Amino acid sequence: MWACARDIARMDRTIRGGTWRTLEGSQLAGKTLGVIGLGGIGAEVARIARGIGMEVVAWNRTPRGEAGVPLVGLDDLLAGRRRGSHSISGSTTRRVA
Numbered sequence: 001m002w003a004c005a006r007d008i009a010r011m012d013r014t015i016r017g018g019t020w021r022t023l024e025g026s027q028l029a030g031k032t033l034g035v036i037g038l039g040g041i042g043a044e045v046a047r048i049a050r051g052i053g054m055e056v057v058a059w060n061r062t063p064r065g066e067a068g069v070p071l072v073g074l075d076d077l078l079a080g081r082r083r084g085s086h087s088i089s090g091s092t093t094r095r096v097a
Contacts, residue, residue: 001028001049029053034077038067 003009006025014021033049035042035058046056046069058067059074 001033031055032057034058034072035069036074036077037061038064038069043067 005028007023011023014023028049029052032055033046035046035049035056038046038058038060042058042060043066046058046067049056050069056069057072057077058069059072059077060067063071
């Protein structure tokens, strides 16, 4: 997320190309992150995102409140009404995102 928001790959290419330019990235604080799956990784991503000031919403196959984020429907999350996602891989969720 940070690399995309700050456009690190483009900055790296310009520096390696011998050019030093200040490039403006975007801030993640205040943005909304949609997390698909609140297993170990998804819950940790949600925790870190909240820690940097992001609004976090999530969808989980089995509703669970211990992650401390509001749950939304998968269709709502994937329809682009929320920005970003964290995809998970499991036998029943393998091609979800």
